[in-house]
Amino acid sequence: MAYSEDAGQAALAAIDRALEHRPEKDGHDFADAAQHLAMLRDAMTARYGDAPPPPVSRERLARLNAILSVVLGGHFPLGSIPWHEIELARGWLADLLGEKAAD
Amino acid sequence: MALWDLANSDCIVVMGSNMAENHPIGFRFVVEAKQRGATIIHVDPRFTRTSALADIHAPIRSGSDIAFLGGIIRHILENDLWFRDFAMNYSNIAHIIEDGYGDPEQNDGIFSGFNANTGSYKEDTWQYKGKIVPSSIAEHRVQTEEKSEGGDFESMTRSPPPRDESLQHPNCVYQIMRRHFARYTPEMVERVTGCPREAFLRVADALARNSGRERTGAFCYAVGWTHHSAGVQIIRAATIIQGLLGNVGRPGGGIMALRGHTSIQGSTDIPTLYNMLPTYLPQPNVFHEHGTFEKYLHNETPSTGWWNNFPKYIVSLLKAWYGEQSHADNEWGYQFIPKLTGDASQLPMTQAMVNGVIKGQFILGQNPVVGAVNSDFVERGLSRLDWLVVRDFAMTETANFWQKGRLVQRGELSPADIGTEVFFLPTALAGEKDGSVTNTSRLVQWHDVVLEAPGDSRSDLWFIYHLGKQLKQLYAGSDEKRDAAIQALTWQYPVRGARQEPDAESVLREVNGYTVADRKQLASYQELKDDGSTACGGWMYTGVYPKDGHNVARSRKPDGPGGPGSHLGWAFSWPSNRRTLYNRASADPEGKPWSERKKMVWWDAEKHEWTGTDIPDFIKTRPPSYRPDWSKHPRGMEAHSGTDPFIMEADGHCQLFVPSGLKDGPLPTHYEPIESPVANQLYGQQFNPAAKLWTRPGNELHAPEDERFPYVFTTYRLTELHCGGIVSRVTPHTAELQPEAFVEIAPELATQLGIKHLDWVVLSTVRGEIEARALVTERLRPFTIGDRTVHQVGMPWVYGWQGYAHGDIANVLLAITGDPNTSIHSTKAITCDLRRGRLAHAGGTGHGL
Numbered sequence: 041m042a043y044s045e046d047a048g049q050a051a052l053a054a055i056d057r058a059l060e061h062r063p064e065k066d067g068h069d070f071a072d073a074a075q076h077l078a079m080l081r082d083a084m085t086a087r088y089g090d091a092p093p094p095p096v097s098r099e100r101l102a103r104l105n106a107i108l109s110v111v112l113g114g115h116f117p118l119g120s121i122p123w124h125e126i127e128l129a130r131g132w133l134a135d136l137l138g139e140k141a142a143d
Numbered sequence: 144m145a146l147w148d149l150a151n152s153d154c155i156v157v158m159g160s161n162m163a164e165n166h167p168i169g170f171r172f173v174v175e176a177k178q179r180g181a182t183i184i185h186v187d188p189r190f191t192r193t194s195a196l197a198d199i200h201a202p203i204r205s206g207s208d209i210a211f212l213g214g215i216i217r218h219i220l221e222n223d224l225w226f227r228d229f230a231m232n233y234s235n236i237a238h239i240i241e242d243g244y245g246d247p248e249q250n251d252g253i254f255s256g257f258n259a260n261t262g263s264y265k266e267d268t269w270q271y272k273g274k275i276v277p278s279s280i281a282e283h284r285v286q287t288e289e290k291s292e293g294g295d296f297e298s299m300t301r302s303p304p305p306r307d308e309s310l311q312h313p314n315c316v317y318q319i320m321r322r323h324f325a326r327y328t329p330e331m332v333e334r335v336t337g338c339p340r341e342a343f344l345r346v347a348d349a350l351a352r353n354s355g356r357e358r359t360g361a362f363c364y365a366v367g368w369t370h371h372s373a374g375v376q377i378i379r380a381a382t383i384i385q386g387l388l389g390n391v392g393r394p395g396g397g398i399m400a401l402r403g404h405t406s407i408q409g410s411t412d413i414p415t416l417y418n419m420l421p422t423y424l425p426q427p428n429v430f431h432e433h434g435t436f437e438k439y440l441h442n443e444t445p446s447t448g449w450w451n452n453f454p455k456y457i458v459s460l461l462k463a464w465y466g467e468q469s470h471a472d473n474e475w476g477y478q479f480i481p482k483l484t485g486d487a488s489q490l491p492m493t494q495a496m497v498n499g500v501i502k503g504q505f506i507l508g509q510n511p512v513v514g515a516v517n518s519d520f521v522e523r524g525l526s527r528l529d530w531l532v533v534r535d536f537a538m539t540e541t542a543n544f545w546q547k548g549r550l551v552q553r554g555e556l557s558p559a560d561i562g563t564e565v566f567f568l569p570t571a572l573a574g575e576k577d578g579s580v581t582n583t584s585r586l587v588q589w590h591d592v593v594l595e596a597p598g599d600s601r602s603d604l605w606f607i608y609h610l611g612k613q614l615k616q617l618y619a620g621s622d623e624k625r626d627a628a629i630q631a632l633t634w635q636y637p638v639r640g641a642r643q644e645p646d647a648e649s650v651l652r653e654v655n656g657y658t659v660a661d662r663k664q665l666a667s668y669q670e671l672k673d674d675g676s677t678a679c680g681g682w683m684y685t686g687v688y689p690k691d692g693h694n695v696a697r698s699r700k701p702d703g704p705g706g707p708g709s710h711l712g713w714a715f716s717w718p719s720n721r722r723t724l725y726n727r728a729s730a731d732p733e734g735k736p737w738s739e740r741k742k743m744v745w746w747d748a749e750k751h752e753w754t755g756t757d758i759p760d761f762i763k764t765r766p767p768s769y770r771p772d773w774s775k776h777p778r779g780m781e782a783h784s785g786t787d788p789f790i791m792e793a794d795g796h797c798q799l800f801v802p803s804g805l806k807d808g809p810l811p812t813h814y815e816p817i818e819s820p821v822a823n824q825l826y827g828q829q830f831n832p833a834a835k836l837w838t839r840p841g842n843e844l845h846a847p848e849d850e851r852f853p854y855v856f857t858t859y860r861l862t863e864l865h866c867g868g869i870v871s872r873v874t875p876h877t878a879e880l881q882p883e884a885f886v887e888i889a890p891e892l893a894t895q896l897g898i899k900h901l902d903w904v905v906l907s908t909v910r911g912e913i914e915a916r917a918l919v920t921e922r923l924r925p926f927t928i929g930d931r932t933v934h935q936v937g938m939p940w941v942y943g944w945q946g947y948a949h950g951d952i953a954n955v956l957l958a959i960t961g962d963p964n965t966s967i968h969s970t971k972a973i974t975c976d977l978r979r980g981r982l983a984h985a986g987g988t989g990h991g992l
Binding site for chain 1: 258260261262263418428429430483484485486487491494495498499500623625806837838839
C-alpha cells in the first residue's frame, strides 16, 4: 500500500512540476509522471492477482488509465500540449489518491 | 504514377534511393526509359549500381537534400524555366498569402507562428488571404491546431482564394518563393551539400530541359528522403519542382515513392497506423472538438473539394465495422472508436514501454530490435513488458532478445531478470496464403495459396481472425462500456478446412463495400451514402470487388505492344482503377492534350465527357468551361471549376505553398540534421525547430559540431539481404552473398585513421558501440563543406545475431527522434566516431586487431 501511495504522490509531484514549467515542455517531468502512474497501476492490480478486482477498484483503475492517457498526451503531444486537460488530470489523480487514503 | 509509366519519362531523378539494388523490379522501367533516350540522374552520397547506370551522378552529403532541391527551385524560377501555362492555371503560384506571413529569410530560419516553448507552429499567417484552408491530409489535420474551431472553413465557399495573375504582389506565392530560395545559389548548394556546382547545374538543366508540353520528368525516392528530421519537407521540395515544371498528372511525370516492403502501401491504405482510419480518414482526437459525431464531422469535413464527401465514407466505414450496432440513434457507432490523446507511433511507444506504461506487444512482420532505431533502448523496452507475441517464419532478434540480446551479452541484463513472457508463433509464407498486396503504384494484386503451411504455421489473417473471435468471446458477457466496441464488431467471415482459415476474398468484399439492405457489391465509391444504406471498409478500394465473383485484383490482361500502355486490365489501382492521379492536368485548360506525345486524358466535346487512355480523375461530364457560382456559396466539387485538376485540395490547385497541414512550415527550408558535423550555412537555426526530440538517459543526442563524433553516418539496405534481414539471413544462398556486416569508408579517411581494407573497426555514438569489417572504397568520397573536409561512412542496417550472415546491428548507433509531421526516425544522417579495432566484449581486445 505504501509503495502505491509513494508512486501516486511521486506522479502528482511530477505533474505539478510539468505544470509549473508551463508553457515550456519538459519531457522529463511527463516521463516521470507516466512512470510513477504505471507503478501505481501495477500496485493496484497486483493486490488482486488473478482474481477479478471488486467494482470499486475496477472503476479506479479505469480512472487511473484515463489519467495516464492524458499524461501521455502531454508527453507525446499531437500539436500543442493539452495543458488544460493536464490540469484536470492532476485534479483527478489528487481525488483518486484521496479516496485510496480514506479506504 | 504507375511504375511502368517511368518508361515514358524523359528525365528521371533517383534521389534518396539506391533503386537499382533495392527496387530492381521497378528499376527495369528506368532502364527502359534510358533506352528510349531519357536522361537518368542519381543524386546520392555513394556511387552505387544506380549511379553506374545513370547519365549523371551528383554526390551530396546525407541530409543536405533540401539545399540541393531548393537550388533547383531557385534555378527554375530565376531563369524562368517553369512551365508557365501549367503552373499559372493549375498551381497556387499566384495565390496571395496573409499579410502577417514571415519567412525564414526574415527570422533566421523560422517561419511566422512559431512557439519556441513548445517547438510548434500556428498556421494562421500561412493562410490564403482571408481564408482558412483545410488540409487535404487527414492525419495532418488531426495533428495540427484546429482552425475550424476558431476559424472558418466556410470561407472557402464564399469566393476563390485571392490571386495576382501579374505575379507582382509581394505576398503572392511566386514572390514569396523567389525570396525564400534566393540564397540557394549554385555556389551555396556546393558549400552546403558538397556537390560540385557543375554537377548540380547539369541536373537542374536536365530537369528543366525535359519539361513542358512535349516532355516530362519524374523523381523516384525511398527512405533516403523520409528518414530525416525534415523528411516530409524534402518530398515537398520535389513537389514544388514538379508543380513548376508541369510534371504532375501527365505521362512520365510524377514522384514515385518506392516502398520497401511488399505491401507497405496497402498497410498505409488499410492502416496499421495509429492516426488514420482506413483510406485516409481522420482518427478522432479527444482533445479536439470530436466529442460527438456531429462535431467530428463538422470539424473534419472540408467545405470544398472532394473531401467534402467525407461523411459518406466515415458512415459507411462504421456500418462495415459495427453492422446492426451502427445506426443513426447511436451516432453510427462513432463512440466505439478509440480517441487519440497523443502520438502513439512506434518511437513514443518504445519510450512508454521503457516507462512501464505498455504491458504487452504484438509484432507481426517486423523485427524492431534490428529495424528500429536505438536498438539497446528497444531491448530495454521489450524487457519491461509482461508479454510479447512475435509472429515470423524464423527466429528473430526481437523474439530472443531475452536470451541473446546485446544487453544480456554485455551482462547489463540476465534472462532471469527479464519478466517478459515471449510467445513465438510461426507464420505462413507468401505462397502459403492467399490475399492481396498493394504496391507502390496503388496497384492491388491478388495472389492465391499454393500449398498449405507446414506444422503450426498460420497466416496473419488466420491469427487476427481467431484472436478477434477469442476476444469477442471473452467480452461477450461484459457490461463495461469500454468493451462495447469489441461486442459490436462485425466479425463473420467464412472459414475453410480443418484449420478454419478465413476466406480472404470475403474481407476484400467488405473493404470494397456493399449495400446494407441486400448485400449487393458496390461498383464505385460514388455510390456510397451517409444515411447508413451502404457499408464500406475503405472507400478508395471500392471497385476492386464490384460484383459477386469478380475480384478485379485478379485481372491479368496487360496491354499489347500497340498500347495504350496504361494496362487497365492488369489488377486494380485505387481509386476507380485509375493509374495516374490528377490526370486532368494532362490536358490544357481548354481540355486538349498539352501535346500529342504526352496525351493521357482530354475533353471530348462531342460526347460531352472526359476520355483518354486512363480513367479520368475528374467529374466525367464537367466541361473545362465550368465555373462555380460564388453567389450560391458552392460546396464540395461545385466550388471547383473545369480547370481545377487537384480535386482533393480545397481549391483544386497544386499547393506549391502549403497553407495548412504541415507542422514545420509552408515551404521546405534547409536545416542541418539534428546531429551534424557542420553549422547551418543558410540560417542561424541549426536544425528543424519542430523536430521531435526525446532526450533522456539512453537516448542522448550529439550536439552540432561535436568534435567527438566528426563523421556523418548513414545506413542502407542490400540487394541480397531483405529489410530486417531474417528472410534472407536464414537462407544460405542469400546469406553467403553478404556474409557479414561491413562499413564503407573512403580511402582518404581510412588512410587518416590507419584503417586497411577488411580491418575490424569500431563505430560509436553516445547510444552505443558496434564493430564491423572495413570496406575501403572509392564509392564514398570526402565532401568539402564550406571550408572543411567532411567524411561520410555508410553501413547496411540488415544484420543481427540470427541466421547464417552475422553482424552488429547498425541501428544501435541511432537516436530516437522524429520528423514533426510523421514521427519517422532519422536513419540517414547522424554523426559518429570511427576507429580501428574491436570491442572487448565481442572477443577482441578493445584496441588492436
